Amino acid sequence: MEIQKPTRAKRTRDPDSKRTAIYEAAVQLFTDQGYENVSIAKIAKEAGIAVGTVYRFHDTKLTLLRAMLEGVEDAFVTRMASDWAFEGTYAERIEGMCHGIFEVAEDNLNLLKLLNMTTDVMFTDGSLPGDRIQNQIRIMYTEAMNVGASHQGDARMMAAIAHGMVEGAIVRWMRLGAPKDIDAASQLALVFKDGFMTKEASQLT
Amino acid sequence: MEIQKPTRAKRTRDPDSKRTAIYEAAVQLFTDQGYENVSIAKIAKEAGIAVGTVYRFHDTKLTLLRAMLEGVEDAFVTRMASDWAFEGTYAERIEGMCHGIFEVAEDNLNLLKLLNMTTDVMFTDGSLPGDRIQNQIRIMYTEAMNVGASHQGDARMMAAIAHGMVEGAIVRWMRLGAPKDIDAASQLALVFKDGFMTKEASQLT
Amino acid sequence: MEIQKPTRAKRTRDPDSKRTAIYEAAVQLFTDQGYENVSIAKIAKEAGIAVGTVYRFHDTKLTLLRAMLEGVEDAFVTRMASDWAFEGTYAERIEGMCHGIFEVAEDNLNLLKLLNMTTDVMFTDGSLPGDRIQNQIRIMYTEAMNVGASHQGDARMMAAIAHGMVEGAIVRWMRLGAPKDIDAASQLALVFKDGFMTKEASQLT
Amino acid sequence: MEIQKPTRAKRTRDPDSKRTAIYEAAVQLFTDQGYENVSIAKIAKEAGIAVGTVYRFHDTKLTLLRAMLEGVEDAFVTRMASDWAFEGTYAERIEGMCHGIFEVAEDNLNLLKLLNMTTDVMFTDGSLPGDRIQNQIRIMYTEAMNVGASHQGDARMMAAIAHGMVEGAIVRWMRLGAPKDIDAASQLALVFKDGFMTKEASQLT
DNA sequence: AATGAATGAGGATTCATTCAT
DNA sequence: TATGAATGAATCCTCATTCAT
Incomplete structure (x- = not known):
């Protein structure tokens, strides 16, 4: 298993685009695989952002779902x-x-x-x-x-x-x-x- | 795997009592806490039996639910x-x-x-x-x-x-x-x- | 998962036939699946006897292998x-x-x-x-x-x-x-x- | 799954040091005790890292061995x-x-x-x-x-x-x-x- | 702000072994 | 003797969450 080299943090112009990306990734994944079978890591990957960034918008996985x-x-x-x-x-x-x-x-x-x-x-x-x-x-x-x-x-x-x-x-x-x-x-x-x-x-x- | 010494095993007269106990424990716990939040260990404990015994009656946690x-x-x-x-x-x-x-x-x-x-x-x-x-x-x-x-x-x-x-x-x-x-x-x-x-x-x- | 009703214990004429059955089942299974992937239960089933009977002939799974x-x-x-x-x-x-x-x-x-x-x-x-x-x-x-x-x-x-x-x-x-x-x-x-x-x-x- | 609070995470300067630590711990333990008798937990402990970290470098226990x-x-x-x-x-x-x-x-x-x-x-x-x-x-x-x-x-x-x-x-x-x-x-x-x-x-x- | 490495508790499942019948 | 139900420690692996960078 190859380990990835860390990429650079990018400054995004529109912070809402991230929120949207998270939302859409989450909808898609939760729908396809069920809430319990989707990890935050998956969502982050699908949204093209880092795990930590998801937490900037949603305190927990549950609050994301609730939102x-x-x-x-x-x-x-x-x-x-x-x-x-x-x-x-x-x-x-x-x-x-x-x-x-x-x-x-x-x-x-x-x-x-x-x-x-x-x-x-x-x-x-x-x-x-x-x-x-x-x-x-x-x-x-x-x-x-x-x-x-x-x-x-x-x-x-x-x-x-x-x-x-x-x-x-x-x-x-x-x-x-x-x-x-x-x-x-x-x-x-x-x-x-x-x-x-x-x-x-x-x-x- | 290390060698294990099982503790005393009790023979129950009625094998169905265990099945029932599992069933009731599962209903109660699943209902209260949700399927995903209940472990087989919890069910076994609630039913008063060992974890392994649950698996004598149900192949997986999911089949238990389905049943x-x-x-x-x-x-x-x-x-x-x-x-x-x-x-x-x-x-x-x-x-x-x-x-x-x-x-x-x-x-x-x-x-x-x-x-x-x-x-x-x-x-x-x-x-x-x-x-x-x-x-x-x-x-x-x-x-x-x-x-x-x-x-x-x-x-x-x-x-x-x-x-x-x-x-x-x-x-x-x-x-x-x-x-x-x-x-x-x-x-x-x-x-x-x-x-x-x-x-x-x-x-x- | 259906639970089986216990069968009757059978008295075997030749105790060595059991030993042989265990041996042959073990050879076959160990060979096919590897020692660690074969349970005593599998061996017993393949040999057509009860788990406990295996232990009448071999103290542990390891001694069986060694023999x-x-x-x-x-x-x-x-x-x-x-x-x-x-x-x-x-x-x-x-x-x-x-x-x-x-x-x-x-x-x-x-x-x-x-x-x-x-x-x-x-x-x-x-x-x-x-x-x-x-x-x-x-x-x-x-x-x-x-x-x-x-x-x-x-x-x-x-x-x-x-x-x-x-x-x-x-x-x-x-x-x-x-x-x-x-x-x-x-x-x-x-x-x-x-x-x-x-x-x-x-x-x- | 219940919510978990991770404890302090340390950032290592050299990520390869972890890979090496895992490798060395695994060699030592596998050699001493045999593959089947060594748990990932043991390896992690010996390597001085968390279990999950082992999995960042090796998908499964078997792929670790194969590598x-x-x-x-x-x-x-x-x-x-x-x-x-x-x-x-x-x-x-x-x-x-x-x-x-x-x-x-x-x-x-x-x-x-x-x-x-x-x-x-x-x-x-x-x-x-x-x-x-x-x-x-x-x-x-x-x-x-x-x-x-x-x-x-x-x-x-x-x-x-x-x-x-x-x-x-x-x-x-x-x-x-x-x-x-x-x-x-x-x-x-x-x-x-x-x-x-x-x-x-x-x-x- | 963003990143993702690190953490470790938790969970499903297996199975050697015992022993009441 | 033979049976197989019962036990529960042990194992692999996942993943929400944190935080140093």
Whole structure:
């Protein structure tokens, strides 16, 4: 085994390019091999930087993962809130949101896979990945229920079920390898509307 | 290797008691700390046996996990198929199955958590934990669709969505720590029926 | 992993058959996989007996190996002494002995391989496998030298060289997989005579 | 895996000093106790470094051993080829080579012992330790035979015998603990010339 | 800031040996 | 006698993290 001679430290113009490189390397590797099977050394190598540099951006391997997961969650929550804020009937907004969800999913395919591979990574506040998405769903559900657009029910449980639906739809859709199929969103929307919304949902705004 | 003197070996009357002890220790520890954070040594200690004994029952740590996961899957699939075979309308059978699912869930609380923590543990046939459950759902959905009891849709996607619902309902319900609440099953059944079944479902048998 | 039900202990008519079975299994396995890569369990299984039974015949894994090695050594030493005791000139006896050696080699192919794989297994008296063979050679050399049939030289060193020749011839011949080629023995004899013996060797008896 | 806090790391000026330390520790320990009885931990301790550091220089325990063995082989082959290339009669060159061999042997006493202890360690190309030396002998033998300086014979077998002689001479000489005795080389050369060379060898160049 | 050598605890797995049955 | 379950020390190797350069 040949030992490498140390290379010179290079000053990078854009420090964010390193952060990005780490992020992308991590997404790729975690997704391909699973969190536990990827070492920081691998990530550093893939990112083209030194091990120590990874630690300049992330305190531990776990916080790196968390940061990544929070990123996807953010994307979903933001998009869902945004779609939900559109004008239109509840039915239309549900429909729009389902499509929005799948769009975000398409943009974050790898990370999503990761999100699903690591359900047991708890955040420091005791929450789990997905919790914020579920919470957003709960807010929307509650609002809709209050105006009679969705069926009565325990908001938490309903949100959990709805969230599960979304997760199930996305994850399996990913595995089937058909990310372009827009019908997935429509189909989800259909079940969503039938399962949670009242007839009035198509009238109420 | 240096010569080793084993200490006293005890002969157990019931060899299954060891298997059980391993199983229970593993469930407990995996659930509490996550698969990756539990060593075989911990399991052995918790089970009150020697490390080597664990390996008499399970070839590797991974096969131990897989055996456990397959166990839960079996329980669910068996129960679902059994409930589905009951006489009655499709609506009734869905209702019954939802309750059945939660009963099984109650009997396998810890394992369930585990099932959800380890989505990335692939079986030797390339399938993932949950696949068999999802498959069972697909079979039932297809059957119902063929007789007009459930909405038209892509069977795979519908099954994925339905499976997600179930998983979402159970997992979150577990975290809320209310396993006695029978309403969870009812609520799930409600959404299930509204989301997937046609009006005719309450007539058809 | 299925656990086997214990089978009944069988009373064997001939206890030596077990000893033989162990011996043969050990030869085969050690030869194929190397001493360190063969467990007592493997040997027992191959021999069709229980682990504990192996220990009825051999105190430790190492003594088992030693017993085997001593067996081959015995075969060689015995044959060499026997061939050497024949009537005839020294040259003829050398010739005969070389053929004898290869005959023994043919009868102990596997063990020979083993003998060569495990040069570092010291016997309790501090000797190494091969030492007794070398010693036998030394005796013969000394005798021949005393009567002027072989060149003058340090008996130990000469024996070592001669022993090395034999070992080299046999081992490589084994690897070339040509155990039927009688010329190997002749060739060895030729070098032997030229290298060690005097012209008078073909006259002296 | 649990989080670990590494202790102080020291930066060595000369990275080769570690490689050397590993090498020397390994030679010593392997030689004394045998490859299988020496753990990487022992080597690291003896070398005064951490276990992980050993792995920076050698991928596995086996490649460490192989690297060592190849080193000795190289030394022998190089020296033999160099001595053989000298001007002079074949007889003189044989004589010179024998002395050269023993010089190399003196410089690699411990490694030699190791070389002989581990005949069963196959290299990735299927060859065994010693094969390259034997091959070099074969080349020289063939050349000499072609010009009539050595007896006719199968080159492979002759090389094997010659190689065995050398090995026998060196190994046993090592065990007798007389590395300073220059006669060993002379004696080997004597047998070599008598055993393999023709009378013409002292004339031919 | 960047580098990557060094650390060593930790973990999965093996296996010689014992001994209750 | 024979069996094989049970033991647990020992081993190889990995990798998160630190810090001297």
